[in-house]
Amino acid sequence: MGKKELKVAFLLAMRSLQRGSRSSVILTILIVAMCFTNMVFLPGMFNSIGQNITKQVVDYEVGNVLISPKSGEQYVTDLDATLALINGMPGVERATPHYSKAATLKYRQRILGVSLRAITPNDEKAVSPLYTKMISGSYLGDGDTGEIILAKMIAGDPSVKEEYEFQASLGGVRVGDSITVEWANGYTKDYRVKGIYSTGYWATDTTGYVTKSDMELVEGRPLDYADYITVKAKPGYSEKFIKDELQQYGVSQKVQTTTDLLAKSMGKALQSYAIINMVSLFVGIVITTVVLFIVITIKTLNSRKQIGILKAIGVDKAVIMHNYGFQVIILALLGIACGIIMTSLLMVYMTYNPIVTPDWSASLYLTPMDLISNSLILFVAAVIAGYVPAWQVSREDIQTAMRS
Amino acid sequence: MIEIYDLRRIYRMGDIEVRALDGVSLEIEKGEFLGIMGASGSGKTTLLHMLGLLDEPTSGRIVIEGTDLSLLSDYEKAMFRLYKLGYVFQDYALVPDLTVMENVSLTAMLRKDRTEGQYRKDSVEILQKIGLYDRRDHLPRELSGGQQQRVSIARAMVNKPDILFADEPCANLDSENSRMVLELFREINEEMQQTIVMVSHEDWHKDYFHRIVRLKDGKVIADGTNGSSAH
Numbered sequence A: 001m002g003k004k005e006l007k008v009a010f011l012l013a014m015r016s017l018q019r020g021s022r023s024s025v026i027l028t029i030l031i032v033a034m035c036f037t038n039m040v041f042l043p044g045m046f047n048s049i050g051q052n053i054t055k056q057v058v059d060y061e062v063g064n065v066l067i068s069p070k071s072g073e074q075y076v077t078d079l080d081a082t083l084a085l086i087n088g089m090p091g092v093e094r095a096t097p098h099y100s101k102a103a104t105l106k107y108r109q110r111i112l113g114v115s116l117r118a119i120t121p122n123d124e125k126a127v128s129p130l131y132t133k134m135i136s137g138s139y140l141g142d143g144d145t146g147e148i149i150l151a152k153m154i155a156g157d158p159s160v161k162e163e164y165e166f167q168a169s170l171g172g173v174r175v176g177d178s179i180t181v182e183w184a185n186g187y188t189k190d191y192r193v194k195g196i197y198s199t200g201y202w203a204t205d206t207t208g209y210v211t212k213s214d215m216e217l218v219e220g221r222p223l224d225y226a227d228y229i230t231v232k233a234k235p236g237y238s239e240k241f242i243k244d245e246l247q248q249y250g251v252s253q254k255v256q257t258t259t260d261l262l263a264k265s266m267g268k269a270l271q272s273y274a275i276i277n278m279v280s281l282f283v284g285i286v287i288t289t290v291v292l293f294i295v296i297t298i299k300t301l302n303s304r305k306q307i308g309i310l311k312a313i314g315v316d317k318a319v320i321m322h323n324y325g326f327q328v329i330i331l332a333l334l335g336i337a338c339g340i341i342m343t344s345l346l347m348v349y350m351t352y353n354p355i356v357t358p359d360w361s362a363s364l365y366l367t368p369m370d371l372i373s374n375s376l377i378l379f380v381a382a383v384i385a386g387y388v389p390a391w392q393v394s395r396e397d398i399q400t401a402m403r404s
Numbered sequence B: 001m002i003e004i005y006d007l008r009r010i011y012r013m014g015d016i017e018v019r020a021l022d023g024v025s026l027e028i029e030k031g032e033f034l035g036i037m038g039a040s041g042s043g044k045t046t047l048l049h050m051l052g053l054l055d056e057p058t059s060g061r062i063v064i065e066g067t068d069l070s071l072l073s074d075y076e077k078a079m080f081r082l083y084k085l086g087y088v089f090q091d092y093a094l095v096p097d098l099t100v101m102e103n104v105s106l107t108a109m110l111r112k113d114r115t116e117g118q119y120r121k122d123s124v125e126i127l128q129k130i131g132l133y134d135r136r137d138h139l140p141r142e143l144s145g146g147q148q149q150r151v152s153i154a155r156a157m158v159n160k161p162d163i164l165f166a167d168e169p170c171a172n173l174d175s176e177n178s179r180m181v182l183e184l185f186r187e188i189n190e191e192m193q194q195t196i197v198m199v200s201h202e203d204w205h206k207d208y209f210h211r212i213v214r215l216k217d218g219k220v221i222a223d224g225t226n227g228s229s230a231h
Helices: A003-019 A022-062 A079-087 A121-127 A129-133 A212-219 A239-248 A258-265 A267-302 A304-312 A317-352 A368-394 A398-403 B044-051 B074-084 B100-110 B116-129 B145-157 B175-192 B203-208
Strands: A065-068 A092-107 A110-119 A134-137 A147-151 A178-183 A188-197 A208-211 A228-233 A254-257 B002-013 B016-028 B033-038 B059-064 B085-088 B163-167 B195-200 B211-216 B219-225
Touching: A003 A317, A003 B100, A022 A129, A022 A228, A022 A258, A022 A267, A022 A317, A022 A368, A065 A239, A065 A258, A079 A092, A079 A228, A092 A121, A092 A212, A110 A121, A110 A212, A121 A129, A121 A228, A129 A134, A208 A212, A228 A239, A239 A254, A239 A258, A254 A258, A258 A267, A267 A304, A267 A317, A267 A368, A304 A317, A304 A368, A304 A398, A304 B074, A317 A368, B002 B044, B016 B044, B016 B059, B016 B219, B033 B044, B033 B175, B033 B203, B044 B059, B044 B163, B044 B195, B074 B085, B085 B145, B100 B116, B100 B145, B116 B145, B145 B163, B145 B175, B163 B175, B175 B195, B175 B203, B195 B203
Parallel strands: A110 A208, A147 A188, B033 B195, B033 B211, B085 B163, B163 B195
Antiparallel strands: A065 A228, A065 A254, A092 A110, A092 A178, A092 A228, A134 A188, A147 A208, A178 A188, B002 B016, B002 B059, B211 B219
């Protein structure tokens, strides 16, 4: 197959698309574009959910690396020394302890059981963006005692009746109000609500925070232990690097990266997402393949006589086959380009209008690699779908073709 | 130039055997304008299809300029049609999505011995010759039947083929356009010494042929120069 043959095949293909049925060309391009969008939409959504959950877990739960008590122990002990060691290590932005304790919150007639967390607010700022999520009032300071910050869902909305609440709340606590906290150890104290926040992460949005200093008063002793320590890596340092370093430095607690934790907690979900993605991809490919196969089959059947004539005047069957092949290639490329444009517009729209649930929010997260790989898969499927009928019809003998 | 030996083409329709060609032997000389005539179903189109490599004989041989057509592969047949033969069909058979110029240039574009400049020049010349140069950018559907047939002749002639086959080229034309097409064939034959083999069932066409071969039931029943019809 030489350059001249390819040139003639391309000319025939271009002219057929330019001067043939416009509506058929536009519909075919649209179908390929919709198939492409269908192929990338669900995976993009699941990617976004995965990214979102990972970010929330990193931001509000575990940082990049979580240090939890070793097997058989309840707390991470020798806290100050451990924190000093970790904070001195290269690649560590900051390490900060979390200590949770069950409590009953009372405000007017409302009583609500929650697990409150004790933090060191300034260290926490280096690890979690919680301080940026205050919707009223202000964040905690290290020395604050008798002050609490509450999630918006816990504070509640005074305009919503208790029976209509999605999540039990204190019914409309505002900044500056006083609430009574009855801790699990029986210690009871009034706290001033210093701030109210909302993060969009369920676990954080169903709790409240006090300072570690305050919790020491509750416990009646210095807190040289914690439920766990969250570690934030400096930019450019991987979780794996920090984990290995912690183990090398002799941190004897259980050390897990976010990836380790998510693999355990999200493993099943990720498997399910992968299955749905595969189904979506498979359906998209099958639809595109079938549609293009039908389009090209109809085209070739309608042009059988013309194919016979082309062969009769000396046009080789390879030229005829490539004519239809080029038509499919052009339709597939235009369809994929339209699909990429449609997907990009959807990405922009969903960035500003994400799907929000109490657990996660999702937009459309697609990397250039996702777009390229899906484009290639669709392109190959389309070319196969087009070349098969083109090959079949090009092999037909001249008499049969011309008689049709 | 063309030698045909005991050519047979038998079609089977269930138990019925139809002998479309039944032992035709002929020789056609270079520069001849040969008319193959006969009633419908006499086998004239079948014979033309065999000569033009559009169909395969059941038995017998065709030799064109020393080449035994039965020995050619599919690709060689396609190249033989491209380089040696020209074909004019009853229903013009132009590519509807190509302009007049593109239709005429199409096969010339495929030839390895022609540059782009050459085939463009040849296409322009042939279109000027048939008087359709000013319609070169029109699509076939924008032309009359007679004009389309002239474009079809131009397409067949652009490669300067050794033999031009024409399968009832006037069947869809009125008498005026038919005469114009036949005059064009005559002109091509006389000016360029072009060998032309034309199938026709119109008796008045015989005035244009040098030689007439008459077929009946797949057999040659008469073969002679115009006016003599002796065998």
